[in-house]
Amino acid sequence: MYCHTPCGPWSTVVHYTWNRVPLGMQTKPDLCDELCLIDVMEDKLKGEVMDLQHGSLFCKTHKIVGDKDYSTTAHSKVVVVTAGARQQEGESRLNLVQRNVNIFKFIIPQIVKYSPNAILLVVSNPVDILTYVAWKLSGFPRHRVIGSGTNLDSGRFRHLMGEKLHLHPSSCHGWIIGEHGDSSVPVWSGVNVAGVSLKGLNPDMGTDADKEDWKHVHKMVVNGAYEVIKLKGYTSWAIGMSVADLVESILKNLHKVHPVSTLVKGMHGVKEEVFLSVPCVLGNSGLTDIIHMTLKPEEEKQLSNSAETLWGVQKELTL
């Protein structure tokens, strides 16, 4: 039993098919007072719930439940959606689409039914398209449907940048925006350490002429997922931690800026109703503001090209 106060218990629902986000979230223990897991695979679900419950002594989340029935998810503040098929080795994200749309047509209305005021955080790939799908299917206002987007890509970029400069990633600032995937856009002009623009020090940064080949850093970000999948079969820890980071900003009303996938129609030359990652402010009402980046013409072009590609796929979907 949980107490039905007007603000509701802050439970986070994780719908998962492989064991990643719950454990990623354990790196930020004590984020929520109640955790609920949902899946169709009943045994796997029960096993995962029990395993987490057995760790209760070491946690501050007093209630961990799981069921295939969505009524268990009632009164969630944040719902993280990781459901769906995962990328196979070598498979691009866009190929997963229709498989995952059909799954969403089942789960999204159920989530909405039991938590009409929740904030949806979509992780399943291709995340930008599926965030659009979740938005359409849920009928939620756009500030309550967020895609994990390039939060992870930017995390990977800052890690690699840290390795190159022998600095901690949190002191390396760089933003990857746009599509989460092959055509993500590194905003070279913003890359800085202590406010010192790296492109100001090395004007060739991000171009093919660059002797330090920073462009390769971005390429490693794009390929990062494929490489991990090739080695261990899937990626889990980094995405889990990045999602926990987003959930923390929401639940603690931090108003931190994160690159996440949101509706970008009308911005940066995008004409279609698509979701792409741009820096957004996250608080307890969801996505409260978008940071308007000053992009170079070629960066804007990349965004509008992504938008066209995504729309090309989206318009063929049966929702």
Add this chain to the structure above:
Amino acid sequence: MSSVMQKLLTPVASGPAEPPRNKVTVVGVGMVGMACAVSVLLRDLADELALVDVMEDKLKGEMMDLQHGSLFLKTSKIVADKDYAVTANSRIVVVSAGVRQQEGESRLNLVQRNVNIFKHIIPQIVKHSPNCTLIVVSNPVDVLTYVTWKLSGLPKHRVIGSGTNLDSARFRFLMAERLGIHASSFNGWVLGEHGDTSVPVWSGVNVAGVNLQKLNPEFGLDGDKEDWKATHKAVVDSAYEVIKLKGYTNWAIGLSVADLTESIIKNMSRIHPVSTMVKDMYGIGEEVFLSLPCVLNSNGVGSVINMTLTDAEVGQLKKSADTLWGIQKDLKDI
């Protein structure tokens, strides 16, 4: 007849206790020192905490009060004494000893009073922890970090002043408030002297890589309709304002010191604006300490970031250096 303990426990491992690996000492148990100590404890940074002061009762009372919180902490040993032997084997020593600013008193006025105190403390610290990194907090911090460096004989990368770490934190907080975002998402650096003549590097200020000066070319200048410069002035005035209201400042400085301690103890190589020896940088010819962005790791200051500063900003740093040297050259016995 065997005691309860003998009946209860069967010892397995005997021998002398292992020395601490992450011992932090705080010198001075005034409001600032205790705020530093508590911030370090609450962040689980140290496996041992030592406190030193001359006021014996106050010292013992503070130690006991912390020890009584042990159940809720992960720092298994908290000790205190006026004898510096208690500080032996520290990784980090935070120096907050000294007299504090009175209402309306500028930091530079405190100087000689605090130099005399440091002549007593610093050699004792180094004697018992020759490999430590010193973090100086007492004001005027830039001068006193110089004094500490001279008195300690330690290499310059192991003597840091808390410097403008706090000014930058105040700056980021006040600026972020204007934009409705979290301070950690607002990137801005205040460098140079901790105090009245600190230098906000307007050209580097950015949110999500978006340079604010490019959005508003008047950013930080006098003609700016949005008067962003006023926010830096508020940073400079904020210590005085808090002192006027509550008599002293302590929480923010305590948290900022714990932040520095974390980077060093965990060998993180994070960048912080702290006071370091800046001779031969930016045309500065004297041995003075000013805040610049420094990479902090287990060595102390691993490296310093070379900022791209405007001529005006470099001029401000040089002017601060001259002012500080003007004071330092008259100090006795260091």
